[in-house]
Amino acid sequence: MRKITLHKSSNDRLRDAFERELNAPQRAAATAPDGFNLILAGPGSGKTRVITYRVAYLIAKGVPPESILLVTFTRRAAREMVGRLESIIGPRVAKVWAGTFHHIGNRLLRRCAEPLGFGPNFTILDGEDQNDLLRLAMDDAGLIGTGSLLPKADVLGHLISFAFNVRRPLAELVAERHPSVTEWIPKIEDAARYYAERKRAANCMDYDDLLGQWGRLITEFPDQRARLGRQFTHILVDEMQDTNLVQVELVESIARAGTGNLTAVGDDAQSIYKFRGANYDNILKFPERNPGAKLFRLEINYRSTPEIVAFTNASIVHNSSGFPKTLVSARPAGLRPVVIPTADAYEEAELLCQLILDGHEQGIGLSRMAVLYRNHHDSILLQAELVSRGIRYTVRSGLRFFEQAHIKDVLAFLRVIVNPRDEAAWRRLLLLLPGIGPAKAGAIWARLSATADPLATLATTEVMSLVPAKGKGYFAGFVSDIRKIQAARPETEPAAAIAAILQGGYPATIRTRYERPENRVADIEQLGVLAARYDSLERLIADLLLAGDVYGVDTLGSDEDGGDGTLVLSTIHQAKGLEWSRVFVPRLIEDGFPSARALGEPGGLEEERRVFYVAVTRAMDELTLTYPLTVSRGGRGPTLVTSPSRFLTEVDASLYERATIETESDLSWSSGSRT
DNA sequence: TTAGTATTCCTTTTT
């Protein structure tokens, strides 16, 4: 084996850091010997720290950074991990293969798409594009315009994806979830096949293909499998509890094909992605699947006060499955969690605002507080109240930046340049033109797709003859816009392409089609700023889809004054892995959280309880749980009396404090031990 | 065939 001598100083610094920054169990895990390792890391136990230090340790031992594969589950976790890693190993971080499963899949597939039947310039479909193509495929299969009870494209799309991710036949899932359409199953399977064909013809991959085609590379091409095994001598998987069968097979088969070094980190109590096919057994049975695997446990919680840890332990104990564990807080005593009922959802929003302002006055910066809710929808009332009180906040749920209609339009322009066979992008662009509806768009696409160079065909008289008279002027403008975008050398200068789009007819389209057109044009200008950091259009598009952030976070240029930042509103799912000094969890009512829907599914209640566990374990110092005593369904529906969530009532009452609101007009609240 | 209007559906969570 080759020996690499590190700079003495940097090696010493690292050794110091290991002594100073890690406790004994953390150090043991971070420096575990090669082989299969499973690190069970409770909330706040330094999981990210251990995984990043392990990477640093491997590099210090002489493992080349480009031989390390570090996969995480969500974009946020990936970014967090890379940032932390950079602070330890510096610029070498750029060589480590770090990112989400889909991100890594994309990178790998770019260099070997050909044998799989795709071009290296394939484009990636988001959920909406998938639905568009799938609707066409359903039409191909004769599923449109029949009896009305068939699943819609988005429902079927979800079923196809779920079937893939849990490795079960589509027919079985359809029979199980939509028993009324059993006789249509053969046609539904046809539609799924046509969908796959359309994707291939359009040289497009959806999110699942980024995993599925990667998987084919491993199973169908032994040389590629061996190559990946050689390349990635050390694999680390974060959030193992959220991986599904497909994902775990990817990493485990690469590890087995190569050196057999795989470290998985996770916490079974925080498995909250069952709806996406996450397989609980991936972490529970890791030791069985990989005999000889070493197990490490991190059970000291550095994040939360003993009171908060006691509460969270008392909650998760109601789940019967999972590794038994009891977290121990390493922090001095603090305040017990507080439970506050409010008259209704409006009062709940007012209360949250007041508590947040109180916290602010006590010197807690807004960015050190967060409101975490089960459903994105739960934040709407609160947002209105925050706006009216002038509290600065950031939403981390809902539409992602690239999912907004105008951004998708701009991406469609770029996509047809990169991949002229991208049917979904072409249709989107054509439908923007006045006088062209689905039928004409289909006819034009049929003409374009029949030729070798759709971009050149666009400008022919033959295509123009398909456009109705009143649309011809607009269409000519569109053709010349495409020419100008091409002339801007977009492949290597994406920012120039976006500038060209803004100079063409598209801004006028925005003004006639969308609300708040000026904001949308400003968004596109922002996109141009982002694009200026890229020298490859293909990478820009892939990054937007695979690493882009939620609308309004950091993609949109936020004013960075303020000093103490903004309050965070987030779904619990998006909050995973993060922490705040004060955390508020609203709307803790039965039928809300846990949701009635989840209770109907096997394992649904335990999954919901894990979601609750993730929420409450985000709090460092203070945890506030609220619920409305009444809710009204819809806008003007009847007022219903609620009951508090079982996640509150099942915990021993001595572990939290109850507070009540004193008056309705003058919102002040009292409690036994405060003030 | 398109564009505008009425109506119905459904409301997790993410890549």
Place this chain on the structure above:
DNA sequence: GGAATACTAA
């Protein structure tokens, strides 16, 4: 209370 869908007029 909001978007996708179905219906109707041009």
